[in-house]
Amino acid sequence: MSRRPKKAIEKGMMLRVLQIMWQHASHYPWTLIGLFTAVVLLILSQVLTPIFYKRLIDAAIVATSPTAEVVHGLLVILSSIAAIKGLAWISRRLRGVCMVRFESRVMADLAMTAFDRLMRHSHSFFTDNFAGTLVRRVNKFVGSFEAIADQIGFNLFPSLLIIAGSLYVLSQRDMLLGVTLSIGIGCFIVFNVIAGLWKQKYEVIRNDRDSEATGVIADAIGNASTIKLFSGHAFEVALFGKINNLLRKARVVAWSLHELVGAVQGLIMFSTEIGMLAVAIILWQKGILTVGDFVLIQLYLNAIYNRIDDFERVIRKLFESFADAGEMVEIMDTPLEITDAPNAEALAVSRGAISFNHVTFAFHKTRTVLTDFSLPIAAREKVALVGSSGAGKTTITRLLLRFHDIAGGAITIDGHDISKVTLESLWNAVALVPQEPVLFHRTLRENILYGRRDATDAEVIEAARRAHCHEFISSLPNGYETYVGECGVKLSGGERQRVAIARAILKNAPILVLDEATSSLDSESESLIQDALHELMREKTVIAIAHRLSTIREMDRIIVIDSGAIVAEGTHDVLLSQQGIYRKLWEIQAGNFIL
Ligand SMILES: Nc1ncnc2c1ncn2[C@@H]1O[C@H](COP(=O)(O)OP(=O)(O)OP(=O)(O)O)[C@@H](O)[C@H]1O
Ligand SMILES: [Mg+2]
Structure with a gap:
């Protein structure tokens, strides 16, 4: 069985995976445009909502008594909030509809490409690779598109937009707020990228171990009768136990690193929040911020935290999906061992000598x-x-068939x-x-x-x-x-x-x-x-x-x-x-x- 070298997925392979996926995704430009529009509108509504909450609170606090005029003003703000929420609701539905169409179609196309390419490989390719492993690679490849599209469409892209929107609005209130938030988010992202890259190789090892364990199961299933006839049960269980244990260890390492990264992230988020509120108090003292601004800041921080809280998981999932897809892309990109010669003509057998x-x-x-x-x-x-x-003897006949x-x-x-x-x-x-x-x-x-x-x-x-x-x-x-x-x-x-x-x-x-x-x-x-x-x-x-x-x-x-x-x-x-x-x-x- 040919094994992939145990190293993290290379940049070249990641680009290749993206390239293949984009080739397939770009067949559906309208669905993609629909998706893009839906996400932008949704995030726009999420950036606008806190502004109106701030206005609502400021208007209520400034008013000394609930006069009809004040109530009218509040109702106007409320209807704006309702309109924005309505826009968010519609955008979400549009995103859902587009995503269902987009992912299901591209996944079906990718499966066809992978199957077609796989089955063109030579006889020796199939004797050298476990059927179970190949089946799994095809499935993982198709599944990885869903994961990558989900991570980008539901997480990465919206997160970027919401961060950009919040930074813009808060900087408009006061530059210092924008700078503090930028520092916090900057630290968070830099840390995540470094940690993600560092952890990546352990994820690939875990992935490899997973494939090996599956290969052993598939091999044993294929040989189920032989195992029984040769009293090999205990031997096979021990063999599987060994690889299963390696898989467990690889999981412990990968998941422990994940916990560690999560702990540092928590610290960064918590410090940013305290820093922002401290800055807000100073600015409030100077009369630059209003009470409503505290709500604005808190709502933005919550929105950003909700998005980036599992940023690490998103990155991990992305790398994992790239590694999964890479396994199949590697097979797809392996030159076919036996192909038609250039300008090959059809063989016309007249006599059969x-x-x-x-x-x-x-x-x-x-x-x-x-x-x-x-x-x-x-x-x-x-x-x-x-x-x-x-x-x-068999080899001679296989050569005649150009296996x-x-x-x-x-x-x-x-x-x-x-x-x-x-x-x-x-x-x-x-x-x-x-x-x-x-x-x-x-x-x-x-x-x-x-x-x-x-x-x-x-x-x-x-x-x-x-x-x-x-x-x-x-x-x-x-x-x-x-x-x-x-x-x-x-x-x-x-x-x-x-x-x-x-x-x-x-x-x-x-x-x-x-x-x-x-x-x-x-x-x-x-x-x-x-x-x-x-x-x-x-x-x-x-x-x-x-x-x-x-x-x-x-x-x-x-x-x-x-x-x-x-x-x-x-x-x-x-x-x-x-x-x-x-x-x-x-x-x-x-x-x-x-x-
Ligand atoms: N995929 C392979 N990789 C490496 N060696 C191989 C492979 N397939 C066959 N061989 C080797 O090539 C030699 C010839 O094998 P072949 O299958 O042609 O024998 P055969 O004459 O058909 O035997 P039998 O009568 O048992 O079928 C054997 O020594 C075998 O081990
Ligand atoms: Mg033979």
Whole structure:
């Protein structure tokens, strides 16, 4: 599993996250304008309200007796307050409506982009990354947009406006008030930014630990039966316990820092309030401020404190969301390992001749599988690859499908280099029945239909008949509409394989790659599969990794592979007559069942 280096999210990545989010958000300019207007109006009303409260109190105090004139004056101020409150109410509704539309749409778009990009990655990418971790990254990425939009739209932006508005109004009353408040808020913000940056790396560690713990759970779930069969429960619990403990420690550090930061913030806020009131008393003494100004100051301080009280949480949440999104953006920005060459053309298979020319391939430096491997296969020829486990048979077939790129040599189909044709046309030309077929958690019909999605129901049934799975499918209560369970777990190995064969029959590609499962099937399954394969191989170029006697006998040529090299080739009878690996393998695999 590829892990992110344990460091705080870099500025570059944060900008990249913002860039991607903005790309998606900017598709909805009107909703954005609506949102912006709503927030500005809402904050404007919140800045205006205290001014009218101050006027109300001053008017009431100045009046010596409640004359009709005074009451009228008070009612006028009251109606202004009502109008402003009404404006606030409307702005809030507008903000709500816009936010719902904006966030839901952008989140849906981001999910589509992430899914599309993720599924373009290569075969090795998916073998190197846990499914659970990837699923989580997609979800976190989409969720992080909601969090970032919420923090900016409901917190950061309104906070900035309310601070600016309060500072303006208070400075108008007296510069000293503005200066005192600026100092208090300045200290608060500077402290928060420094503390936020300092804490960030601990948040990322916590996040990483969280992902690791999830990965362990997903891996264990995927291997639930193996764990039971190998009495691994205690071992797995201990393994999970270890990572869970690391996660707990990471949480303790991150959350304790949060508490510490909160304590310092509280001190700054409390000192600012006392400072402001002290200044107000001095100015009141000098006759510059009125009693109403005390109310004005208190209301502004309350409004600002309500906003910035959890400023630290907002910043933390923002960084957390950026870190969450960064995990997925990193995957989205990872160059695709296998892509179409520039100006790649579609592969047109006329005959289906395959050639491996001096192919060299290594998984990594220390794992060379093929060195100077050459194998020409004529059109419609049926070739069996045999060899001991780990010899490189599956790898050879994967190279033909360009699941990995080769380091040297070339692989051609009808003379076209497979690295120079479009991947889609290459995959269309080859049908693969893998060693261990995995099925979608969809109905049997949908699984077979995947071979050619525009096939009719009659064609699906015909393919199923020829693959000998129609019998067992018809016996199921829901027939073709039966759900097969995640990865096809509700079917037996032989049934799964026959469904995969039906899918390949429906696809009807000119080249067929067959990776026979080694697991022994009962003789009825074996003969059903044999019949199915016989059907499938007709009129096609076939590379079969063959274990079964019957498959091997049907082949034109048998290639014996050992450590990624061809050590012998010929027909079954010829190879058997030699005292080579083939004979040895044969004796072991067929249990000396030599005809
Ligand atoms: N993703 C991978 N990364 C690194 N090494 C790999 C990877 N996949 C396979 N290998 C190694 O490459 C070698 C060839 O593997 P391959 O799957 O082709 O063997 P095989 O002949 O198909 O064996 P079997 O009969 O057991 O299916 C093995 O040594 C295997 O460990
Ligand atoms: Mg294999």
